[in-house]
Amino acid sequence: MPEALPATATRLSGLVNGTSWNGTGTDSLGNPLSWTATLVKLSEIKSDSVKKKDAPAVGNVIYPMQPFGWVSDARPKQETILIKNATVWTNEQEGVLKETDVLIKNGKVAAVGKNLTEATARVIDGTGKHVTAGIIDEHSHIAAASINEGGQSVTSEVRIGDNLNPDDVNIYRQLSGGVTTSHILHGSANVIGGQTQLIKLRWGGNDEDLKFRGWTGQIKFALGENVKRSSSPLGNNRYPDTRMGVEQVLIDAFTRAKDYQKSWNAYNATKGKKGFTGVAPRRDLELDALVEILEKKRFITCHSYVQSEINSAMKVAEQMGYTVNTFTHILEGYKVADKMLKHGSFVSTFSDWWAYKMEVEDAIPYNAAIMQKVGLTVAINSDDAEMARRLNQEAAKIVKYGGVTEEEALKMVTLNPAKMLHVEDKVGSLKPGKDGDVVVWSDHPLSIYAKSLYTIVDGTVYFDRTKDEQLQKDVDAERLRLVRKMNGEKRGGAPTIPAQPSYQIMHTCSDHGHSHGLLVIDAEENH
Amino acid sequence: MKKLLLAALLGFSVSLTAQETVLPAKAQTDPIYIINAIIHTGNGTVIEKGTIRIEAGKIVAVGDNIPVPRSANIQVVDAAGKHVYPGLILPTSALGLVEISAVRATQDAREIGDLNPNVRSLVAYNSDSKVINTLRSNGILLANVVPQGNFVAGSSSLVQLDAWNWEDAAYQADGGIHVYFPSLMASPGRGRGGMGGFGGPQAAAGDPVKEGLDKIESFKQFLREAKAYQAQPTHEQTNLKFEAVKGLLNKKQKLYVHGNTTKQILAALDFVQEFGVDLVIVGGSESYQVADLLKKYNVSVILQQPHSLPTAEDDDVDQPYKTAAALQKAGVLFSISDDDSQTRGKNLAFNAGTAAAYGLSKEEALAAITLNAAKIMGVADRTGSIEVGKDANIVVSEGDILDMKSSNVTQAFIQGRQIDLTDKHKLLNRRFEEKYELNKGKKGF
Numbered sequence: 001m002p003e004a005l006p007a008t009a010t011r012l013s014g015l016v017n018g019t020s021w022n023g024t025g026t027d028s029l030g031n032p033l034s035w036t037a038t039l040v041k042l043s044e045i046k047s048d049s050v051k052k053k054d055a056p057a058v059g060n061v062i063y064p065m066q067p068f069g070w071v072s073d074a075r076p077k078q079e080t081i082l083i084k085n086a087t088v089w090t091n092e093q094e095g096v097l098k099e100t101d102v103l104i105k106n107g108k109v110a111a112v113g114k115n116l117t118e119a120t121a122r123v124i125d126g127t128g129k130h131v132t133a134g135i136i137d138e139h140s141h142i143a144a145a146s147i148n149e150g151g152q153s154v155t156s157e158v159r160i161g162d163n164l165n166p167d168d169v170n171i172y173r174q175l176s177g178g179v180t181t182s183h184i185l186h187g188s189a190n191v192i193g194g195q196t197q198l199i200k201l202r203w204g205g206n207d208e209d210l211k212f213r214g215w216t217g218q219i220k221f222a223l224g225e226n227v228k229r230s231s232s233p234l235g236n237n238r239y240p241d242t243r244m245g246v247e248q249v250l251i252d253a254f255t256r257a258k259d260y261q262k263s264w265n266a267y268n269a270t271k272g273k274k275g276f277t278g279v280a281p282r283r284d285l286e287l288d289a290l291v292e293i294l295e296k297k298r299f300i301t302c303h304s305y306v307q308s309e310i311n312s313a314m315k316v317a318e319q320m321g322y323t324v325n326t327f328t329h330i331l332e333g334y335k336v337a338d339k340m341l342k343h344g345s346f347v348s349t350f351s352d353w354w355a356y357k358m359e360v361e362d363a364i365p366y367n368a369a370i371m372q373k374v375g376l377t378v379a380i381n382s383d384d385a386e387m388a389r390r391l392n393q394e395a396a397k398i399v400k401y402g403g404v405t406e407e408e409a410l411k412m413v414t415l416n417p418a419k420m421l422h423v424e425d426k427v428g429s430l431k432p433g434k435d436g437d438v439v440v441w442s443d444h445p446l447s448i449y450a451k452s453l454y455t456i457v458d459g460t461v462y463f464d465r466t467k468d469e470q471l472q473k474d475v476d477a478e479r480l481r482l483v484r485k486m487n488g489e490k491r492g493g494a495p496t497i498p499a500q501p502s503y504q505i506m507h508t509c510s511d512h513g514h515s516h517g518l519l520v521i522d523a524e525e526n527h
Numbered sequence: 528m529k530k531l532l533l534a535a536l537l538g539f540s541v542s543l544t545a546q547e548t549v550l551p552a553k554a555q556t557d558p559i560y561i562i563n564a565i566i567h568t569g570n571g572t573v574i575e576k577g578t579i580r581i582e583a584g585k586i587v588a589v590g591d592n593i594p595v596p597r598s599a600n601i602q603v604v605d606a607a608g609k610h611v612y613p614g615l616i617l618p619t620s621a622l623g624l625v626e627i628s629a630v631r632a633t634q635d636a637r638e639i640g641d642l643n644p645n646v647r648s649l650v651a652y653n654s655d656s657k658v659i660n661t662l663r664s665n666g667i668l669l670a671n672v673v674p675q676g677n678f679v680a681g682s683s684s685l686v687q688l689d690a691w692n693w694e695d696a697a698y699q700a701d702g703g704i705h706v707y708f709p710s711l712m713a714s715p716g717r718g719r720g721g722m723g724g725f726g727g728p729q730a731a732a733g734d735p736v737k738e739g740l741d742k743i744e745s746f747k748q749f750l751r752e753a754k755a756y757q758a759q760p761t762h763e764q765t766n767l768k769f770e771a772v773k774g775l776l777n778k779k780q781k782l783y784v785h786g787n788t789t790k791q792i793l794a795a796l797d798f799v800q801e802f803g804v805d806l807v808i809v810g811g812s813e814s815y816q817v818a819d820l821l822k823k824y825n826v827s828v829i830l831q832q833p834h835s836l837p838t839a840e841d842d843d844v845d846q847p848y849k850t851a852a853a854l855q856k857a858g859v860l861f862s863i864s865d866d867d868s869q870t871r872g873k874n875l876a877f878n879a880g881t882a883a884a885y886g887l888s889k890e891e892a893l894a895a896i897t898l899n900a901a902k903i904m905g906v907a908d909r910t911g912s913i914e915v916g917k918d919a920n921i922v923v924s925e926g927d928i929l930d931m932k933s934s935n936v937t938q939a940f941i942q943g944r945q946i947d948l949t950d951k952h953k954l955l956n957r958r959f960e961e962k963y964e965l966n967k968g969k970k971g972f
Contacts, residue, residue: 017800169840225629337959356629357627357630397931446932448877501712
């Protein structure tokens with residue numbers, strides 16, 4: 001008999017070492033326990049008795065149907081919210097306001113000021129707490145079912161928006177870190193990648209619900225080692241294999257796009273005229289997207305690292321008549337900050353990543369501060385489902401490395417990414433009329449000790465730290481219910497299969513090693 | 528006349544060209560007094576305004592009532608308002624073994640083969656790695672250089688980060704042997720077919736739990752044979768691998784088992800029961816589930832990366848941040864590491880800071896990257912805290928070192944030697960500050 005086994009234990013597992021055991025399990029209430037046992041004597045096997053069967057009970061429908069989803073009638077709703085007496089980081093001319101209130105109504109910021117009142121509002125006491133605009137991640141790969149279409153060097157026809165995955169638990173996890181808007185990018189497998197999708201983290205919604213309404217689309221470009229497939233163990237047999245070839249791929253693609261644009265313009269100019277006999281040019285979805293860039297209806301975010309490739313990408317753009325809207329990653333941006341400023345680019349980078357591949361050998365944590373001081377609008381992005389939960393801390397590092405002001409640092413994860421995504425009229429600061437995307441922090445938002453207490457999107461509280469504790473209990477209860485059900489089936493003689501771990505697929509840029517936990521597979525490591 | 532060193536004057540006060548000119552410091556000659564400091568000793572106590580006296584590389588006095596003599600032959604560091612800590616210890620790292628992880632030629636961390644107890648990380652440690660000085664800038668003065676591998680990977684050595692070569696760097700050679708346990712889980716099937724986006728991947732053929740346990744059993748069998756070999760007075764043929772685990776079996780070395788799941792940890796406990804080894808779990812993301820057993824068997828844990836996502840989809844979203852507090856509560860000896868391959872370990876203090884935000888006290892979090900790490904590695908008699916008799920491995924920071932908002936290391940001492948805190952990043956920053964004239968009036972180069 002086990003020596004330390006509670007009478008209420010319902011599920012045990014462990015490892016045998018001779019006649020002694022060590023193990024873990026749960027009791028009938030689902031509380032975890034560990035146990036040890038030694039063999040005293042073998043038990044006798046008794047014959048089974050017949051038991052009465054219970055009618056099957058159906059569980060709740062949960063949105064999404066997985067851990068931390070909302071039970072249907074408990075889905076968060078848009079509310080009128082009044083945050084009282086907090087330190088408010090406006091990201092506007094007013095700067096940081098002490099003992100100030102923020103009113104959110106009809107999904108928008110309605111007012112920022114002292115002594116606000118609103119009779120029907122849910123009041124959140126902000127005393128000792130800090131309030132900021134929701135965090136915006138310029139470079140993310142969460143909530144998508146696939147990321148890289150790497151079959152060709154130009155795949156501008158594919159769209160992340162067509163394969164969003166609203167069930168990704170990382171949406172909820174990132175809400176817990178104050179993220180409200182994420183720019184979901186195509187990967188960096190090719191020079192001209194796919195069209196990106198801006199989303200709001202409306203956890204529990206479907207793919208259409210996630211989409212950020214009223215934004216102008218962007219597209220991912222990439223340069224350097226990833227498009228050359230430098231770190232592939234299989235080598236590379238696809239053009240380009242050098243930064244020389246990358247430049248030519250860009251020139252070729254935009255030359256084709258301009259010819260295509262010209263033929264459409266000619267057709268459109270003459271098609272209504274008398275005696276017109278021509279036919280429309282064949283529609284080309286790949287070139288359509290590039291023409292949108294030329295016509296400033298689509299913006300580029302360009303994965304880039306070293307100064308030579310950054311410089312070349314700008315020269316091609318200037319030759320072809322477009323602008324590189326955002327240079328993302330841009331770890332050697334500090335070397336050509338003046339040139340990017342002149343070109344008219346935004347920049348979005350990591351705080352302190354370096355030395356994971358050759359092209360980041362000269363990456364420095366002072367990069368963001370230098371670029372900001374030269375005059376560029378700088379964002380700090382995650383490109384990582386884990387780090388996205390701590391983007392406020394990544395911004396804090398730009399104060400540490402390079403000494404930008406705290407307000408400027410916070411803008412690097414809020415207002416500045418909003419600017420490069422061209423949605424600064426909707427999000428990124430606490431200004432009446434802007435979206436009610438707001439975070440209430442337990443502490444100074446640039447401190448490692450700060451936690452999001454409430455993360456609000458469009459006036460809807462999608463993360464509430466107190467409610468999260470209850471959700472965790474609900475998850476445990478649901479797990480227990482399912483385990484019991486399976487155990488019941490097993491006892492009833494139903495067929496069983498050995499337990500299998502449920503792995504999650506994680507999509508990344510295929511750019512660097514990410515640490516995502518045990519049961520996560522990097523999709524890129526699979527081929 | 529007293530040599531007064533003001534922290535604000537340090538940094539780029541001298542002409543520099545490249546990291547190649549950052550020299551390891553010479554041995555301490557004059558006594559050093561760090562005065563007016565907020566001293567976080569690492570053992571839980573804080574002295575609000577204290578003095579540390581350092582002689583011949585050792586801490587000879589710590590307290591708030593230590594007289595500072597008037598003498599020309601002493602160095603005084605005024606740390607008024609600053610925080611002083613024991614040098615941080617990075618308990619697991621590929622430092623000096625891997626320069627650029629994507630460039631194969633710069634990788635020296637992983638040997639071929641399943642049974643390499645005789646492989647030693649120390650001999651491949653590159654004391655000129657450009658990464659080293661970036662860690663010093665964030666307060667890390669000692670690092671455990673760990674071999675990687677498929678199973679029994681070799682021995683790690685603790686190095687101090689101001690050295691001309693690996694022999695100078697060795698702080699504790701071959702302190703433990705590292706074994707990477709099989710996952711004991713079904714691994715996902717290969718090929719895109721099973722992976723498609725939403726669905727779970729297919730399991731590989733075979734029983735991975737049984738295969739893994741068999742592999743672990745083979746190491747037990749190896750240790751049994753090694754024990755028998757060591758019991759023999761003489762050997763006709765020397766067996767290098769049996770010789771290599773001598774320290775393991777007589778507790779002069781630690782057994783570091785790399786594993787995260789409860790199953791892996793439970794399987795490792797058998798080694799304590801059968802061989803009486805000093806066991807350290809490295810990884811330990813699920814260690815909180817068996818904390819009482821770890822305590823019972825006196826097993827310590829190195830939490831490799833608190834800045835991680837939860838292990839399973841249904842884990843508490845903050846579980847990796849809270850695990851340290853759970854171990855603390857259960858009385859398990861643990862330390863915190865930073866194995867992030869994009870930042871190369873320099874965010875060690877912030878991983879500990881996160882643990883402080885989620886349940887540890889700040890001094891407990893500090894111990895997790897100083898004294899506890901020293902205890903786990905068996906060097907707590909020499910380092911890990913600011914206590915009399917220990918090596919003067921000391922860091923001065925302008926603010927709380929656990930919080931990136933305030934951490935700014937201004938001085939550091941290894942064995943009493945004041946080290947140069949210049950690194951490649953600071954030099955490149957300076958180069959481009961010059962280009963853009965961002966620091967007009969600041970002299971350099």
